[in-house]
Amino acid sequence: MIDEKGILFILSGPSGVGKGTVRKELFKRKTELKYSISITTREQRPGEVDGIDYFFKTNEEFESLIKQNKLLEHAKFVNNYYGTPREYVEKTLAEGYDVFLEIEVQGAMQVKHNFPEGVFIFLFPPSLEELKNRIVGRGTETEDLILNRLKEARNEIEMMDAYDYVVVNDDVDKAVNKIQSIIQSEHCKRERIAAQYKKILEDEL
Amino acid sequence: MIDEKGILFILSGPSGVGKGTVRKELFKRKTELKYSISITTREQRPGEVDGIDYFFKTNEEFESLIKQNKLLEHAKFVNNYYGTPREYVEKTLAEGYDVFLEIEVQGAMQVKHNFPEGVFIFLFPPSLEELKNRIVGRGTETEDLILNRLKEARNEIEMMDAYDYVVVNDDVDKAVNKIQSIIQSEHCKRERIAAQYKKILEDEL
Numbered sequence: 001m002i003d004e005k006g007i008l009f010i011l012s013g014p015s016g017v018g019k020g021t022v023r024k025e026l027f028k029r030k031t032e033l034k035y036s037i038s039i040t041t042r043e044q045r046p047g048e049v050d051g052i053d054y055f056f057k058t059n060e061e062f063e064s065l066i067k068q069n070k071l072l073e074h075a076k077f078v079n080n081y082y083g084t085p086r087e088y089v090e091k092t093l094a095e096g097y098d099v100f101l102e103i104e105v106q107g108a109m110q111v112k113h114n115f116p117e118g119v120f121i122f123l124f125p126p127s128l129e130e131l132k133n134r135i136v137g138r139g140t141e142t143e144d145l146i147l148n149r150l151k152e153a154r155n156e157i158e159m160m161d162a163y164d165y166v167v168v169n170d171d172v173d174k175a176v177n178k179i180q181s182i183i184q185s186e187h188c189k190r191e192r193i194a195a196q197y198k199k200i201l202e203d204e205l
Numbered sequence: 206m207i208d209e210k211g212i213l214f215i216l217s218g219p220s221g222v223g224k225g226t227v228r229k230e231l232f233k234r235k236t237e238l239k240y241s242i243s244i245t246t247r248e249q250r251p252g253e254v255d256g257i258d259y260f261f262k263t264n265e266e267f268e269s270l271i272k273q274n275k276l277l278e279h280a281k282f283v284n285n286y287y288g289t290p291r292e293y294v295e296k297t298l299a300e301g302y303d304v305f306l307e308i309e310v311q312g313a314m315q316v317k318h319n320f321p322e323g324v325f326i327f328l329f330p331p332s333l334e335e336l337k338n339r340i341v342g343r344g345t346e347t348e349d350l351i352l353n354r355l356k357e358a359r360n361e362i363e364m365m366d367a368y369d370y371v372v373v374n375d376d377v378d379k380a381v382n383k384i385q386s387i388i389q390s391e392h393c394k395r396e397r398i399a400a401q402y403k404k405i406l407e408d409e410l
Contacts, residue, residue: 122395124402157403165393166402181389188370188383190327197329197371198362 004193006034006093007186008115010101011179012108013123014153016134018169022123023102025176030183034092036101039065042080055085073103073110084111098183105156112162119186121179122163125153126170209398211239211298212391213320215306216384217313218328219358221339223374227328228307230381235388239297241306244270247285260290278308278315289316303388310361317367324391326384327368330358331375 013019027035039055041062050056057065062081065071074083084101092099101111101118111118125131128150135141135149160166165182169175186192218224232240244260246267255261262270267286270276279288289306297304306316306323316323330336333355340346340354365371370387374380391397 121393127405160395160399160402163395165390166395166398167393168402178389178393181386182393184383184386185370185390188326188372188387190365190368190371193371194365194368197365197373200332 004096004187004196006095006097006099007183007192008036008089008093008099008101008111008118009179009183009186010103010108010111010118010120011123012103012105012120012163013169014105014125014131014156015149016131016153017123017125018134018172018175019102019123021172022169022175022179023100025172026100026179029176030180032097033183034097034099036084036089036099039071039083039085040080042082055088057081069114072101072114073107075104075107086114089115105159109159109162119165119182120163121165121167121182122160123175124157124160124166124168126168128153209301209392209401211301211303212388212397213241213294213298213304213306213316213323214384214388214391215308215313215316215323215325216328217308217310217325217368218374219310219330219336219361220354221336221358222328222330223339223377223380224307224328226377227374227380227384228305230377231305231384234381235385237302238388239302239304241289241294241304244276244279244288244290245285247287260293262286274319277306277319278312280309280312291319294320310364314364314367324370324387325368326370326372326387327365328380329362329365329371329373331373333358 011019011023027033037051037053037055039057039062041057041059044050044054044056048054059081062083065083065085066074070086071083072086072089074081076082084103084107089099103111108120112120131153132146132150135153136146141149167175167178216224216228232238242256242260244262244267246262246264249255249261253259264286267288270288270290271279275291276288277291277294279286289308289312294304308316313325317325336358337351337355340351340358346354372380372383
């Protein structure tokens with residue numbers, strides 16, 4: 001009935017909180033949601049498709065995108081660049097699809113700066129104890145590394161104030177239900193749609 | 206996990222839009238939601254229970270409540286007063302229950318003034334044509350009365366700007382789904398819960 005643009009949703013939170021698991025379960029359920037495809041300079045692996053798994057670019061191309069402010073966020077891991085292309089996101093939103101971005105807290109803050117109209121969801125650990133268990137459970141990290149990660153997690157949680165919503169990840173199904181509710185209710189926000197509804201009314205008078 | 210207060214939700218919209226039907230279907234599904242009990246000066250009918258169907262008051266008692274600003278809204282129909290008691294709403298919210306109020310647009314504007322922290326949902330007709338059909342379908346109103354009601358409906362729709370959400374009532378099930386999403390996502394709003402989550406974190410440090 002109304003010609004609605006998509007919304008960019010950003011899921012973030014401290015490392016170890018379970019962002020990836022929640023995102024995968026969400027995508028099992030909501031197929032009309034588009035996952036934001038990243039740009040990377042790392043080598044294309046067998047089976048990976050350009051424009052589906054990643055947009056593959058050279059270092060020079062990537063650095064030129066940074067200079068032109070064509071990335072909503074970017075970071076360098078192990079000498080490779082990773083970033084979120086503004087153009088792909090904006091094109092997909094204009095087509096009426098919601099775009100979903102699952103990202104580390106630092107990257108989310110860059111997106112907030114470059115695309116403040118996004119909807120920012122913070123995934124919160126059920127407890128610090130639980131977060132610690134998950135960080136420890138990942139492998140054979142040393143006690144120092146674990147303490148560092150916990151300190152980082154605490155700092156990341158302090159950044160919660162920049163987010164629109166906080167969802168506690170005590171249970172993946174419940175967390176995904178809440179995120180689906182946030183997606184649906186954001187589409188009912190008066191400031192997004194009132195102008196179009198009023199226009200319908202005027203057209204009918 | 207966190208000690209959360211309830212939220213007051215107000216459903217309103219032009220007459221004939223189907224507020225009552227949507228509210229009834231919502232209450233069939235969400236039993237933990239509390240319906241706001243009105244105060245009235247009209248006579249108690251057989252089978253009606255004071256404090257369940259209505260709070261029954263005398264004219265003097267009601268007018269004293271108005272003077273003391275103890276009503277979130279009130280109106281007079283056919284010489285009887287009807288109103289929403291602030292005390293009952295606040296007590297129920299403090300107990301952690303959400304309170305749901307289905308009300309005419311004029312009343313909703315009074316609630317907005319007296320309780321701006323409420324969440325205001327505007328139920329929108331699928332089309333003016335449809336709204337007209339519903340108003341006509343109600344009975345044997347004259348053409349003049351119908352035109353008046355439509356004009357009133359248009360004016361009421363102009364008041365949409367005071368609301369937080371707009372839900373189109375093209376289908377009762379879909380409208381109720383959206384309202385349930387709004388209720389759930391409002392409980393995830395960062396400004397409602399971040400302070401408490403941070404406190405949990407500090408307690409665990």
